[in-house]
Every structure is written in C-alpha cells, then in structure tokens.
Amino acid sequence: MTRALNRLALYAAVLAVAALVATPMYWLVISAFKSSDEIFTSTPRWLPAALEWHNFGRAWQGAAFGRYFLNSTVVALAIVFLQLATSSLAAYALARRRFVGRTVVLLAVIGALIIPIQVTFLANFITLQHLGWLDSYWALVAPFTASAFGTFLLRQAFLAVPEAMEDAARLDRCTGLAFLWHFLLPLSRPTVLAFTLVALVTHWNDYFWPLIVTNRDEIRTLPIGLAMFVTQEVMSDWNLLMAATLFVAAPMLIIFFLTQRYFIRSHMHAGLKG
C-alpha cells in the first residue's frame, strides 16, 4: 500500500516536471497559430480561436529561410564532422598514450572548457581577417574545428575501455589509429553519438558568431533569420516569430526525440569516472 502511494507520488512529481517543460513548447506551438491580436489576452487562451496557417507562409517570406536552412545544415555538419575527427584523435592521445606534458595538455583542455566566446571572439575575428576568411563559410567553421568539450568527453569514454583489450588487439597487429577506429570509437558509440547531438544543437543555434563574421545574406544562418522578427523600437510580430521558431527548431526537435536516450547518457557521462 505504501509502495503504491510512493509510486503515485513519484508519478505526480514526474508529471509536474514534465508539464513545466512542456508548457512553453505548447505555448510556442499555439502562439504560432494565433492571429496578432490574440497573442496577448487578459485571460490566457489555451487554444487559438482559428488556426492561422498563413502565419507560416508569412514567416517563411520574412527572411531568406531557404538559403539559411542550407547554410545552417552545411555549417553545423561541417563543424560536427571536424570536431569528431580532431576530438577523437586528441582524446586517443590523452587517454591511451604516454608522453611528456600529457597532464599539462589535459589541464589546458579542461581550462579551455570554461572560457566563454566573448573572451576569444576578438582574437578569432582578427585572425580570420589576416587569413582573409571573414564573410565566408570558413569564418563560420574554422574557429570551431576543435572542441575542448568533445576531447574531454571522448577521453573519459576511451579510458573506460580496458587496457587488456588493447593488449589483445596488439597481438592481432591492430595498433594506433587502427585500434582507435576498430575498437575505441565503436565501443564508445553512445558517447560519440551524444557528443554529436550536443555539438549539432549548439552550432545550429549559434547566433552571435555568425552575425559578427558575416555580412552577406547568402552565407548567413537560421538564427539571424529569426532575429529579424525581433524589433528594436517597433513592435514584434510574436506570432510570426513563433511560427519561424517552430520551423527553425523542428529539425533539432525531431533529432532530439529520435535519439533522446543518448542525450541523457551524455549528461550522465559528464559526471565522470576516471
């Protein structure tokens, strides 16, 4: 009996938290369908009076979203691919190789985790200017080719693979990069996938950097398109902003729902052993 009560209390608590998370999402969806004068009502309206489908058409027209979708996809995928390549190599060296200064390098990586973009953006900006890469895809991708977070996360995962397995692999002449490719990465698949998703979402959502380094509309990304609905002094069209937010967030939401268990695993791993 007490067990059943405990269960009930647990479910109630979980439902309450779920409602807390889901309500803003629900509000986003219904606001996207509301007419402009229905956005603010003295009592909140949980269902729109009529479904304003044309909000989506108007929102799509509001900025060059087709082009932005393409750019965001290219940029986010390029960054994630490069980060996976550099992070797994660095993590391999840090986890499985002994060399002078390994601890110092590891500490530097951990230190880099806590430096915000506001500190580095000017230095990166000027470097890109010297390379002549401003206002190009390079500017959007190059500063993010390495990831301290990814390196650290993968190092922890690689450490969990037993030494004995490497010895066994060595007998079969599977060493170095071959061991990384055939053993470490497949065995760390949950971590690799989780990191991929986190990196994908982070760079899909990035607003500040693309705005600073790009001037041409042809290479700008989705968050800049969204920002165009937020006004300075004049009114914002909240319903259009919500409609645009919905289709900009949709790909990430779909990927998240399909792969959410890996997300959860990544947060558990960040707690760390080793």
Added chain:
Amino acid sequence: MNIRHVLCGLLAATALACGSPAGAAEPVHLSFWYPVDLGGGLAKVIDGLVADFDKAHPDIQVTPTYTGSYDTTLQKIQAAKMAGTLPDVAVTEISSVPVLGALGAARPLDALIAGEGGKKFLDKFWPSMLLNCVYDGKVYGIPFQRSTPVMYYNKDAFKAAGLDPDKPPLTWDELVADAEKLTKRDGDRVTQWGLELPLEAFNWFYYALVYSNGGQSLSPDGTKALWDQPPELAALGFWHDLVNKYKVTPAYTPWNDGPQEFAAGKVAMIWHSTGSQAFMRQNVKFAWGLGRIPKHAQFGPPSGGGNLMLYATDPARQKAAWSFIVWLSDAKQAARWSIASGYLATNVASWDLPEMKALVKEHPEVLVTKAQLADAKAEPASAKYAPARDILNALIKDVLANKAQLEPAVKEAVANANAAMAKQ
C-alpha cells in the same frame, strides 16, 4: 540603307565606344550596415531606398547588411575597427556617437558638411535631433531613424471612465488622476491597467520623467551620474509611486510586449516609441489617440533611435558614402522612411511635402510627434556611459519592484556608476 544611316550608325558607335570607359568604370561599392526591425516590413523599405539610390547614382553601388540589434551592431563595428574591416556607412544608436568617435571608428563630418553648405545643411534638421550627433565639438552623426517616446491612449476606455477622449493628460497630476480612473480591478486582480511604462536597456522613460521634472540624469561633461539630485530623485520616486502607491502601473512591462498589450485592451495609456505607430494603425481595433509625454516642470521627451555615421577612410569612398548619407537624410527620403516606419521625419522640409501632408490628414495625431520634436532633449551619452546605463537599469527594476529603498539604493548606484565611468 543609304550613306547617312551608315554614318549615323558609325557616329553612334564611336560615341558609345568613347563614352564607355567613363560610363562603365567600375562603380564605387559601399557597404551599409543597419539594425532595424525587418521581417516583412522595414528591410524591404531599406532595400527599396538603396535600389533607388543606386539607380540615381550609377557610379555608386550600395550593399545593405542587417546587423541585428543596436548592441550587436556596435559590437560588430568595434570588432571591425580592430580588424580594419569597417563598413562605409552604418546606422547606430545615438548614444554610441561618443563611443565610436573616441574609438576613432566613425569619421568627423565637419569638412563634408562645410562642402554641403555648412550651417545651412545642418539647419535642414530639427535642432533637437542634432543634439545627439556631436562628440568633442565635432559632428559625427546625421539624424535618420529617430524617435521620441509618445503616449498612446485608448479613447474608448477614456469615454467609459467618464474622461474626455480628446484631452489626454498633460501634467503628472492629470496623469495620476486619469490613470486611477482608468485602472479596473476584479478583486485584487487588475483587468485593465491605467498606465504602462515599458522598460528597455536604454532607460528611456527614466530620462523622460527626469527631463520633464527639469533634471539631467548625467552631468554635461558626461562623467557624473546625477540620479541622487532632487529632480532625478523625485522622478524615480514618482515612477515608484505610480507602481506602489497609486497602483495604476505594473512594476515591469518588457518593451516589446507593450504595444500588443495596449492593442489587447490590457492597458489604457502606454508610453512607447513614435516608431510603434505603424503597428498601432494596423492592429488596434478601438479608437486611439496620441498624447505628449506629460510635463511636471517642463515638456522634455528624450530623443532616441539611430544616426547615420560614416566610417570610410579612403577619400573616394568617403565622398560616395557622404553622398549616400546626404541623399538618405534629404526631405524626400526622410519622409518616405518616416511614413513607412513610424520613425520621425528628421528633416524639417519633409513636413511640407504632399506625401507628409496626406499622412497628417489621414492621421492627425502625427502632429503630436511633430510638436514633441520642438522640445525633445538629448539622450545621455559619453564614451564611458555604457556601464552606468546598465547600473541605472538595474536600479530602476529594483526600486519599482520594491526590492530596494529609493534613497539608499540610488546613492549606492550613483557611487557605483561614477566609479565605473572613472575607471575605464
């Protein structure tokens, strides 16, 4: 085909051939950065203006670039200054004139203005709109998307409360009296607020209250916060009373929510930018009017918005950029921008153009904004003002929410702000 046709043809061909080196010379390419509300609306107006400029000036081609908010535009320009990739022309918020002047990013315009007729050129603009264009005795900005706050009020709500819908309050006392009549309650819950003063990062309505009380907020040399002086203290005290004593104003309304709350009938009077008129005309279903920002000691709405500033260093580009600025701020274009956006027509002559007269005929309330142009005041600005601006913003929020006692909180904020402005 006779010989004359052939000759004519030859002649024409020669003329074309001779003319082409000059005519087809590579036009000067200018970059133009602007932060405004876009979406369906103003981006297209900017594109249209730029296209018309290009058509009228075949030797110049302007590329407009949207640069986010006023703050991100400033960051972009500061980064571009370090990297040497400045735009040729940009619109920036008026209080950044000293910041960009001191940084050496924006160019002083005095020589170019002299070439354009000097004082005669500057006299084309409302004097109040030029106040925020000067730094260190030199002109850096030309007024463009400028605004003042103005009071939008619901005429139907005025009638329902027994007030004259053609007489919005003109003084602080009338403001309180009307707001009290307009505030409707259902038990403890307010169903209609009498008055809203939405807050944004630039503390606009604080200055509006301070100026109408005869205060200054920042010392004229731009080094000392004056928030603890009697007129300033009384202004914030009055705002605090609207919220906590008369209870006719909510403690906090986000800037962008204001107009939609007004349109939804949740508030009967609201202070907002003149730039919100276009939204109100499209979305407000009841009869509404415009009133001046009420006075206490005097009328004194702060000005706001953005100026055109020039960044090009190369003389040929400077010349081209200047001609773009002159064209854009000319009566015709200023009127076109004002009508499309709701920003003020900063050029005095704009108001005599037929299109402006047609607007006034259709929307006579626009004349209230014109009247305010006469007594608008400068927004506080100095090269080191930014941290003080943020301290003031936090102070206002704390005092209105009753989280801090007025006088000690103000004293502490003044000390912090003065230290921050002295430090940099």
